[in-house]
Amino acid sequence: MHNEENIQAAKVAIGIFDESGNEIQCPAANKIQIMYMDKILAHIFAQICRQPGLSWVLSEIFSYNNSELYIEDGCDGTSLVDMGFVGKSFRQISKELKTSIALGIQKADGRILINPDYDETIFEYGDRLVHLALDDNEIKIRNSGASEEAYGKAVVAAQHEEEPYHIIILGWSHAIKDIVIDINDFAMPGSSIKIVSDYEGCEETNRDIFNRLENVSIEYIDKSPYHWEYVSNFLDMERELSNKENKKITNILILCQDDVEREEADRRTAVLLLNLRTYLNKYDRDNTINVTSEINQVEDQMLLQSAEINDFVVGDEIANRIMVQVANNTDLYQVFRDLLNDDGSEFYLRDIIDYVDINNDFTFEYVSDVALEKHEIALGWIHYEENSQDVEVRLNPKCEPICMSFKGNDYFTENDKLIVLAED
DSSP states (O other), X not given: OOOGGGHHHHHHHHTSBOTTSOBXXXXXXXXXXXXXXXXXXXXXHHHHHHSTTHHHHHHHHTSSSSOEEEEESEETTEETTTTTOTTOBHHHHHHHBSSSEEEEEEXXXXXXXXXXXXXXXXXXXXXXXXXXXXXXXXXXXXXGGOOOOOOXXXXXXXXXXXXXXXXXXXXXXXXXXXXXXXXXXXXXXTEEEEEEOOOTTHHHHTHHHHTTOSSEEEEEEOSOTTOHHHHXXXXXXXXXXHHHHTOOOOEEXXXXXXXXXXXXXXXXXXXXXXXXXXXXXXXXXXXXXEEEEEESOGGGHHHHHHTTOSEEEEHHHHHHHHHHHHHHOTTHHHHHHHHTSSSSOEEEEEEGGGTSOTTSOEEHHHHHHHHHHTTOEEEEEEEEOTTSSOEEEEEOGGGOGGGSEEOTTSSOOTTOEEEEEEOO
């Protein structure tokens, strides 16, 4: 569904709810998922906007290229009960999985617990495992429940103070309401968003909602986001203003305007990005400003890559990948909804040097144990090639033993990120 107001009507039409909004015991209810993708994509935009590189991670998770999410009750005809899962804590299960990474448990009553309490959450009869695996039927446990040798040297995590965000949005989309609300939810008080768009009715559309936001202030600029001469002058003024008020631009988000045809919007976005990259190469040499762009068609990715953009989101591609996985297992929609929601655990990119001393030998098993003590689930890493735009995203390194052990500083650098599932 693209219109949130139609969701309730759809539930009535399908027979899940009656006209009074009461749930009906519909035989087909557990086989039907009504997906409000605009809300999911808006949250993805908001998350990627503040976490450079997250788009690559989500693209991997929602694809079938490598490891993906599964909900399973056994492996190759052997139930999890017979494999000895019943009675074990989530912590025990996490440490015993040999080739996959546990994300949560689906209880017998259908509830899905993602990143639950590690010691209090016990696997019971009828429960199923939510895990990141190379393929289905990939549940393997270590002999006698023993973990891999976990060696390494921990470090004292750096304390990163949150600072207000000062975001410029170029363009207007019908999803902007959800994007701004999500940004407000994670932003520090004193944050700001300036929206540059000549979309008719831009300012009036969500004024009542935006005026009630607690953490961010909203300002509208009625100008075309595709008119580079104006945009460059606007950025010049913002730089001067930031020096006076100490409000440096932290993020630039480019949206495809609703009143522009899809192919034309991508073309305009590519031109805007090329100009923007030239501008930032001159005035933001330290790459402190994160640029995120929406793109309509996956075929136009090369245009954005040529602009050396930090992140881009192909909304239709992500939506299609999610729908394909949910079609195979309808319960996965609840998992994706929980992971892409403001509440509970979400995907985060952390500095790997805040978990382990990369100058000493260590294993991924050890890094996972360190993350576990922080109530986080380590899913893999992002490795940035030095002096290059190449990026390697590695999810579920457990499935590849060669990735398990690292010799002091022969691979990772201080720029690399650990991908974790955490509450904040």
